[in-house]
Amino acid sequence: MKTRFLWILAVLVPVMLVMSGCSLSPNRLPSVKAGVSADYEVTLKFASVLNLPTGADVMMNGLQVGRVKELNESKDGVDVVVGLTASRPVPADSTAIIRQNTPLGDTYLGFTPPENPTNAGNLHDGSVVPMSRTTSPPTLEDTIAVLAYFVNGGTVQKVQDTMVTLNKTLPQIKDVRRLASTVATDLDDLAGNLGEIDRLLTGLDGVAKSFPASRVQIEHVFGDQGIDYYKTVGYSLVRHIATLLPSVGSVFTGGLWVVPLLTSIAEAAENAAPIWPAGDRMVAGANDFVSNTLKPFLKNPRVAITSVKAKGSDKQMLADSASILRILGVVR
Incomplete structure (x- = not known):
């Protein structure tokens, strides 16, 4: 009888499993990761x-805040009803996206x-997240097609x-190491001279602060008075230059008379060129005359008269002149 009971049980169990399998689907299986309570429902x-x-x-933010409860087709797409937990509130203006970490x-x-x-x-019970704040993922086929094009397209x-x-x-x-070493040295120098940079910045700050104190002078420079001054200077400068330029032109134009003079000087220099080779002898003779004749005479200027000759009646006058000079001691 025990054997008969085991045979009946072996026949009934497969039949019950087949009959119950008609209403069993993966979507009806509970999620193994569902660990939060569904306190309220939201439609996305x-x-x-x-x-x-x-x-x-x-x-x-990496934490489970609920789970999907229903998927309902609508005229615009799909309405996803989710159950959220009250212990982890979701901001009402959050965006939603369907993700899949790996294919x-x-x-x-x-x-x-x-x-x-x-x-x-x-978000609260009955809230609706519009399609403008939801993002649908691409289909797996599109993802694989893009990946295949990326691999096979030569990318x-x-x-x-x-x-x-x-x-x-x-x-x-x-070269990169040498460049990095140079840059590191420059940065070290810069770090060691931060005081100079601070001093420069302090000086610039002082100059900038001096502008408000010199506001009146700056306004005079760039104001109506300054504009009048620069206009006056520019007008005077241009006026004098305009006056000077014709004068310079007249000098150049009226100076044409110098051309013949310069031409004559050039011709005289060309004619005098043959005498320059004898110039050394002339200079030597002049030096000898000055050194041996002129200088001794200037040191002791005197004239030795050795003889005087006269003709006719001039002989007596010459004899009387010689007697007077002998009396004076000039002539011996």
Whole structure:
């Protein structure tokens, strides 16, 4: 009888499993990661949800804040009803996106809080997140197609060629090290002279602060008085230059008479050129005359008369002149 009972049990168990399998689906299985309570429900409108299953996690900042409860088709796309926990409030102006960390990983819904929080409050029971704040992911087929185009379209080869070109263009490692060493030395010098930079900045600050104190003078320079001054100077300068230029022109024009004079001087110099080779003898003779004749006479200027000759009646006058000079001691 025990054997008969085991046979009946072996037949009934598969039949029950087959009959119950008609109402069993993966979507009805509880999420193994569902660990938060669903205190209130929120509806999010998506254009598409890819393969987001019911029971998928709802994450925010790496923490689970709820799970997906229902997926309902609408005229604009898909309405995703999620159950959120009250212990982790979600800002009302957050954005939502369906994510999948890896192509074969689990799909989940992620909330992104705003960078600049507002006074919109938090999501509550019955809140609706519009499609303008939701992002639908691309389909897996599109992702694989893009990846295939990236691999087969030569992009990888282009990246490799670009890296090779960069390696050829960039300097050698030793040059880079030398440049880095020079830059480091310059930075050390700069750090050691921060006091000079502070002094320069202090001086610039002092100059900048002096402008308000000299406001009146600056206004005079760039005001109506300064403009009149510069206009007067410019007018006077241009007027004198305009007066001077015709005069300079008249000098150049009236100076044409100098041309014949310069021509004559040039011709005289050309004619005198043959006598210059005898110039050394002339200079030597002049030096000898000055040294041996002129200088001794100037030191002791006297004239020795050795004889006087006369003709006719002049002989008696000459004899009387000689007697007078002998009396005076001039003639011996």
